[in-house]
Amino acid sequence: MVVVGAGLSGLSCALHLLGAGREVVVLEREDHPGGRAGRLDMDGFRVDTGPTVLTMPELLDEAFAAVGESVGDRLELLPLAPAYRASFTDGSTVDVHTDRERMAAEVARVAGLREAVGYLRLRDWLTRLYEVEMRSFIDARFDSPLDLLGPDLVRLAAMGGFRRLSRVVGGHLKDERLRRVFSFQSLYAGVAPDRALAAYAVIAYMDTVAGVHFPKGGMRAMGEALAGAAAKAGAVLRYGESAHRLERRGDRVTAVITERGERLPCDHVVLTTDLAAAHRLLDHRSRRPLPHRYSPSAVVLHLGTDRTWDHLAHHTISFGTQWERTFTEIIDEGRTMSDPSLLVTQPTLTDPSLAPDGHHLLYVLAPAPNLAAADIDWDSEGPRYRDRIVAVLEARGMTGLDASVRAEHLVTPADWARQGLARGTPFSLAHTFAQTGPFRPRNTVPGTANAVLAGCGTTPGVGLPTVLVSGKLAAARVVAGTERRAR
Known part of the structure; x- marks a missing residue:
């Protein structure tokens, strides 16, 4: 079996396949595991570039259990209390407890x-x-x-x-x-x-009942832990290698051809790339009468600072006044928020090792229109929007934020697109009714008997817990397919 992508869905799939006795090769274009749960090291700050909220850790445990391990063997998960702090422009706050x-x-x-x-x-x-x-x-x-x-x-x-x-x-x-x-x-x-x-x-x-956790070492530790368990169970993980094309015979994929021209024979292939990229590899054209609708995107600002602010929790949601207006601007009008609502994550409150001594790490997420919804030149607008976000946070109590910055990295929808994400959004297809459950792109592809999809573009959908489930469902498809073929 070849799994394309060592993101969380791909690694979950690999572990479940290994537990079912399959031989697995995992191809990953980056030099490390994790996929969208990515990483960036800047001047001693260890940045998580993808999801920051970990819920339902039992789904991680389920993946490890497939090969006889557990979350506790590989990760130290720290429960967050509060899970979030909600901050409002009238000065009130709500701590969200599990x-x-x-x-x-x-x-x-x-x-x-x-x-x-x-x-x-x-x-x-x-x-x-x-x-x-x-x-x-x-x-x-x-x-x-x-x-x-x-x-x-x-x-x-x-x-x-x-x-x-x-x-x-x-x-x-x-x-x-x-x-x-x-x-x-x-x-x-x-x-x-x-x-x-x-x-x-x-x-x-x-979020609010099951609870929010944070892995010591950062969210990146999840990919490392899953990959470590997969390697121990016999998987071959090949980093820095991309799938260039698929070799086919009739309705079956017979091999994955890498960018280097190497041929990797396979009985099944699991594609965990962005949905559009997976369809390109499969030369598949959707028969949907209407085009897919993609989620809004996000501008993310990573800041390494030399101070912190007492009113911040690990996760703080800074709500603007015009809450409903936010959705109209992002989704309907294709504009940035005039009164931003922002997610501010400060992981160093829970794990100080992620920054140099006496310093802190901030992850600021601002929802934004995707590239199909807006005509914004992010390469020029991005730095201006960065200054606006910082000014808003300073006005809401983070006095001196700009002067405290010692390292930073800005990510805009244009940057997500350069990473190969359709419409410049890391959140893939929106969960409209027509793109939910059985109406969402299935994890099998018409016309190809032995290719299976996993990841946020297919079922069950977007989010860290659901991509772990997606990997398990993909593995179940592969196992069922090989058993039918054996009969």
Whole structure:
């Protein structure tokens, strides 16, 4: 088996294949594992360039368990308390705790006892929602929309899963600040809360109920740990090598040809590249009547500073005043936010080893339109937008931020595109109804019998937990395919 890409989905797939007794070769174009959970070292600051929020670590454990290991064998996961701190322009803050009683007390402090009761109802609903979705809609293989049919579809509908997210959350919570805390996660799925299905509140479950962790050594440690377990179990990991083309015979891929011209024979190939790149390798053209819709992108500013600010948690969401306007500008108008809402992550609060002594590391994410939605010359606009983001943060309490910067790196949608990501977004296809579940590009490709897809562009979708599941589902496809062929 050849797995193209040593990102988290590819490594998850490799571990599950190894656990099923398959021989696995993993090709990775970078010189290290991790994929979009990338890395950048700048002047002693150890930067994570991809996801910063780790939820559902049991899915990592499931991948390790396939080869007889566990998360604890390879990683030290540190629970974050609070999981987030939400900061508002009126000066108020909400600390988001995983613990039920502690969070209820925080909600009561911020908005009163009635809202605390509403929070407890919402929490119970989120838990039920997760239980239904995980077993039937996330950790599930779809071959057609008919696979949706079943008792859990009825349960999901009865729970309000097909209503709008903002309305369902608003049915439990009246305080606008709390509504934002439990609905902003739809941005991960590329849809505004007032347009997203309530089913995507499952992401809020992962964040606010299941809890948020951080691996000691940074998010990059996950790729290293998974790759280490795969190598120990017998996988051959080949770094600095890209797949150039696929050799075919009829409806089967017979070999992967590398950029160096080497031929790697294979019984199956698993492609974890960006969806558009995978389709190019397979020479596949989608038959969808409408083109795919991509998620918004992000501008990310990595800053190494010589100071910190007391009001920051590990993850701080700095909300602007015009929350709804944000989505209109990014998604509908193709403009940058006039009143930015920003995610500020300071991992050195949890792991000081990621920066030189006495220094800190900041990861600032600003949602932005993707390249198809906006006509922005990011090479010229990027530095100006960087200054604007810094000015906003200074006005919101991070006084002296600009003067404290000792190292920095800016990433814009144009940079994501240069990395080969379609439409310049790291978040792939948006989770609209027409691109969800069985309507999302499947992990099999018509016309090719032994190629399987994994990663955020296919099922179940975007997000660190779901790409780990994606790898497992891809491995299951491969195993089922080889067993059928053997018969």
